[in-house]
Amino acid sequence: MDSLQQRSSTVQEPPGAARDAYRPTPPPAWRPRTDPAPLLPEAEPLRVLGTDAVADADPELLRRLYRELVRGRRYNAQATALTKQGRLAVYPSTTGQEACEVAAALALEERDWLFPSYRDTLAAVARGLDPVQALTLLRGDWHTGYDPREHRIAPLSTPLATQLPHAVGLAHAARLKGDDVVALAMVGDGGTSEGDFHEALNFAAVWQAPVVFLVQNNGFAISVPLAKQTAAPSLAHKAVGYGMPGRLVDGNDAVAVHQVLTEAVTRARRGGGPTLVEAITYRIDAHTNADDATRYRGDGEVETWRAHDPVLLLERELTERGLLDEDGRRAAAEEAETMAARLRERMNADPVLDPMDLFAHVYAEKTAQLREQAAQLRAELDAESEAG
Structure with a gap:
């Protein structure tokens, strides 16, 4: 970093009109590939x-x-x-x-x-x-x-x-x-x-x-x-x-x-x-x-x-x-x-929704975690149905 700073400090751009002439032409890879107009x-x-x-x-x-x-x-x-x-x-x-x-x-x-x-x-x-x-x-x-x-x-x-x-x-x-x-x-x-x-x-x-x-x-x-x-x-x-x-x-x-x-x-x-x-x-x-x-x-x-x-x-x-x-x-x-x-x-018609559909369209093949969650929800729904 010190050498870079030293090198940068020794390079001085000419003031005024000479500045544009001083700037080097960038190599082709740096140039825009497309005319922006x-x-x-x-x-x-x-x-x-x-x-x-x-x-x-x-x-x-x-x-x-x-x-x-x-x-x-x-x-x-x-x-x-x-x-x-x-x-x-x-x-x-x-x-x-x-x-x-x-x-x-x-x-x-x-x-x-x-x-x-x-x-x-x-x-x-x-x-x-x-x-x-x-x-x-x-x-x-x-x-x-x-x-x-x-x-x-x-x-x-x-x-x-x-x-x-x-x-x-x-x-x-x-x-x-x-x-x-x-x-x-x-x-x-x-x-x-x-x-x-x-x-x-x-x-x-x-x-x-x-x-x-x-x-x-x-x-x-x-x-x-x-x-x-x-x-x-x-x-x-x-x-x-x-x-x-x-x-x-x-x-x-x-x-x-x-x-x-x-x-x-x-x-x-x-x-x-x-x-x-x-x-x-x-x-x-x-x-x-x-x-x-x-x-x-x-x-x-x-x-x-x-x-x-x-x-x-x-x-x-x-x-x-x-x-x-x-x-x-x-x-x-x-x-x-x-x-x-x-x-x-x-x-205005209430939709008929199946809570189990939560797991139907997540993955093509259910993961072990999804199968576990689906089984837990099914058990809760069945218990609710029996109690009701």
């Missing part, structure tokens, strides 16, 4: 609604996006009501974020995989999952209420960002096997502060895995605003450090989000590697039903974002283009109400 995201969030670009959108896609947004808004309202009725233990609403949820589901092919966060039950439902199964975890009945392989939807879980490395692993494995599969992983802005986010993006870029990362930047990680999480120009700019392209999109513009995600999925499927997409959106409701959002944000801020509501933005565009009339609005609302009524009816 093409990886930089848009200067402003990409928008399609209200621009000339919307004329190129498929009318049938626009109508489908609208129906899914209306259904998603009603799903959020019904699930929130179920928490107040005690039918759900907790519900993290995506009211205001429906465009991101729906676009993520519709951008994928049937063979692809969706890796949702705990807030993304709507994305799972838009992909075709039974709403009751999507809410089973939040009801406290099962760890996962559906077969992930059947639906190509990874298990919903509450740990932050842990689904991201899983998505990379699946996508990389699919590529090694020669399967034409893309994984789309969803995360909130708070999740980008987790180590799993860094590890997932680094591995994805090095392996050129066919995976798309969608960050729903809704402004707050529970009560922590984005400015207290990162000093980056945008979360999409973080992509450059890993060697993948970043995209910045208006997360309340369903058409723009669908376009950006579709392009990223197509790029990944063709061997172009991963993409990081940041969608700027807003969580209208509280973090969950257990949160008091008034403690960290004002009503004026919420009302400002209500004017940029994803459902109203698309409805206005479709109406102005003659693609939606009163009958179309009524049909979408009735379809959504039918879904909500069925969800309400089924969630």
Whole structure:
């Protein structure tokens, strides 16, 4: 250490203009392997609604996006009501974020995989999952209420960002096997502060895995605003450090989000590697039903974002283009109400649960400890039954 300090103290950089000329050219191995300029995201969030670009959108896609947004808004309202009725233990609403949820589901092919966060039950439902199964975890009945392989939807879980490395692993494995599969992983802005986010993006870029990362930047990680999480120009700019392209999109513009995600999925499927997409959106409701959002944000801020509501933005565009009339609005609302009524009816029925199922899906072959625990529980249940 002494010799190093002595050597460092004897080397003096010339002052002023001579400094740049003095610096040696780093050897090739130190140089960036990729020109960062093409990886930089848009200067402003990409928008399609209200621009000339919307004329190129498929009318049938626009109508489908609208129906899914209306259904998603009603799903959020019904699930929130179920928490107040005690039918759900907790519900993290995506009211205001429906465009991101729906676009993520519709951008994928049937063979692809969706890796949702705990807030993304709507994305799972838009992909075709039974709403009751999507809410089973939040009801406290099962760890996962559906077969992930059947639906190509990874298990919903509450740990932050842990689904991201899983998505990379699946996508990389699919590529090694020669399967034409893309994984789309969803995360909130708070999740980008987790180590799993860094590890997932680094591995994805090095392996050129066919995976798309969608960050729903809704402004707050529970009560922590984005400015207290990162000093980056945008979360999409973080992509450059890993060697993948970043995209910045208006997360309340369903058409723009669908376009950006579709392009990223197509790029990944063709061997172009991963993409990081940041969608700027807003969580209208509280973090969950257990949160008091008034403690960290004002009503004026919420009302400002209500004017940029994803459902109203698309409805206005479709109406102005003659693609939606009163009958179309009524049909979408009735379809959504039918879904909500069925969800309400089924969630109001008490589930029949077998406590022994605790041991049924842990390992393919039960360990000695699990067999011992299962026998103990069975004995307790039998004793309770005899006593009752």
